[in-house]
Amino acid sequence: MSTKTRRRRPEARPDEILDAALSVFVEQGFTAARVEDIAKRAGLSKGAVYLYFPSKEAMLKALVEQSAGALATAAERLVSVGAPRDPEAALRGVIFMMITAMTDPDISAAPRLVLTEAHRFPDIAAHYRDRVLETARRAIATLAADGVKAGIFRPVDADMLMRCIGGPCLGHMMLASAFDFHPQDLKEPVDVADALSDLLLHGLKPREDA
Amino acid sequence: MSTKTRRRRPEARPDEILDAALSVFVEQGFTAARVEDIAKRAGLSKGAVYLYFPSKEAMLKALVEQSAGALATAAERLVSVGAPRDPEAALRGVIFMMITAMTDPDISAAPRLVLTEAHRFPDIAAHYRDRVLETARRAIATLAADGVKAGIFRPVDADMLMRCIGGPCLGHMMLASAFDFHPQDLKEPVDVADALSDLLLHGLKPREDA
DNA sequence: TGCAACTAACTGACCGGTCAGTTATTAAAT
DNA sequence: ATTTAATAACTGACCGGTCAGTTAGTTGCA
Secondary structure, three states: OOOOOOOOOOOOHHHHHHHHHHHHHHHHOOOOOOHHHHHHHOOOOHHHHHHHOOOHHHHHHHHHHHHHHHHHHHHHHHHHHOOOOOHHHHHHHHHHHHHHHHHOHHHHHHHHHHHHHHHHOHHHHHHHHHHHHHHHHHHHHHHHHHHHHOOOOOOOOHHHHHHHHHHHHHHHHHHHHHHOOOOOOOOOHHHHHHHHHHHHHHOOOOOOOO | OOOOOOOOOOOOHHHHHHHHHHHHHHHHOOOOOOHHHHHHHOOOOHHHHHHHOOOHHHHHHHHHHHHHHHHHHHHHHHHHHOOOOOHHHHHHHHHHHHHHHHHOHHHHHHHHHHHHHHHHOHHHHHHHHHHHHHHHHHHHHHHHHHHHHOOOOOOOOHHHHHHHHHHHHHHHHHHHHHHOOOOOOOOOHHHHHHHHHHHHHHOOOOOOOO
16 A cells, blocks of 8 residues: 555656756756755655765766767757758757747756856766767757758857857747746747748848849 | 855855856756855855855845846946947957857856746746847847948848847857857857858858959 | 144954854665 | 666855954143
8 A cells, every 4th residue: 555655766766856957957047056955855765866876966066977979969860861961951950949949948957057156066067068969069050051051051160150150049048947038929938939040041231233 | 274264245146156056056956056065165054055045035036136237237238339330340349248148157157047947937937028128129139230330241131130139149159058069160159150140141042243 | 833632434353143054863775 | 677867955154244452642730
């Protein structure tokens, strides 16, 4: 009987703890986060989480590693699948994916955490940079090169393009999460992604032909 | 004589403390920041800072207020001066200003702090949103409307344009400050601003005329 | 000019609470 | 019976905030 029966070290435990840790870290920030709150949220006592992680910082590291891995493989897939056939569609796809991810608080939680805590943990920052950012940069550069080769993109600096794609997505997320500040008219993520893709592809100035 | 002579409650004290607080807050985060470190950096004992501020949180609030005021007036000036004559130049000016500001760690410190701590202090977040973000939005909307009226901009959603201008600047700053990640080719802020303005104005696709 | 009497500015030891991490103990499952 | 999972109670360091006391500078008075 009893749902309250003590469970016997399920393999799921570490991930349950990490889920709890992520949410507390994001809400409170790493320093202000209390291990006891993480434990409570995972349905455990404080002592129990120390059976699975040697320290609070280890949880942060595990979390970052998880996130970095996921993002890196996403970026790598983008590189390899590459879509040299239709760079415009690929670009729209990337933007849609990013906006969608950033709009879901659960998905954006880890990147948000990394963003706010990275500079206090230089090794984490360096790892993330090498694993995620460099990979993303390469992906964008390849995408841009494909587009230029196909004659449908103007040549642009990859670093700039990276910032022009990621920046608005990042900004969109930070405005929402930090300030609860949302677009007035564009309600759906799809609309935001479309508007962003459109602006990025065609620019602010009207076509002078026609 | 003597530089070491004790200054008699100079008006400068609160600002000196705030300067110190800002740098410590940015380095450590609000929670991890120690008041004693702030005091030391301001050349005072811990007790003395409590002669000027009632609490650590009060320092944060004062700092945010300072920054919000400065940014709000900057945005308001942008609105009123408006530059309806040459919206393109105005846009380039805004972008240049933002990139320059974001590139200087001293100037970007306060916004960075707000960005990382806002969500834990809902009243701070709300204040910043109403004071700074709404104002900026209005400024951008006006700028865009001027451009459209003059026939040199396509009509765009102001919220989207805001994210397309601010986002890359924000991203540029965060990549630099959190990850020490910089553009490979564009070394100078001016170049970054130019590249961003160019991409934003003309888009990624080549002109089809000519 | 010199010398108390006074006050503003500041110091640093201290208190109390909080919290990461540890340990002694208990409960279940085999 | 033994081992594993988990807890609750505990420890010790740390830090925000306080306050009794000190020092630098000022004022009034001779």
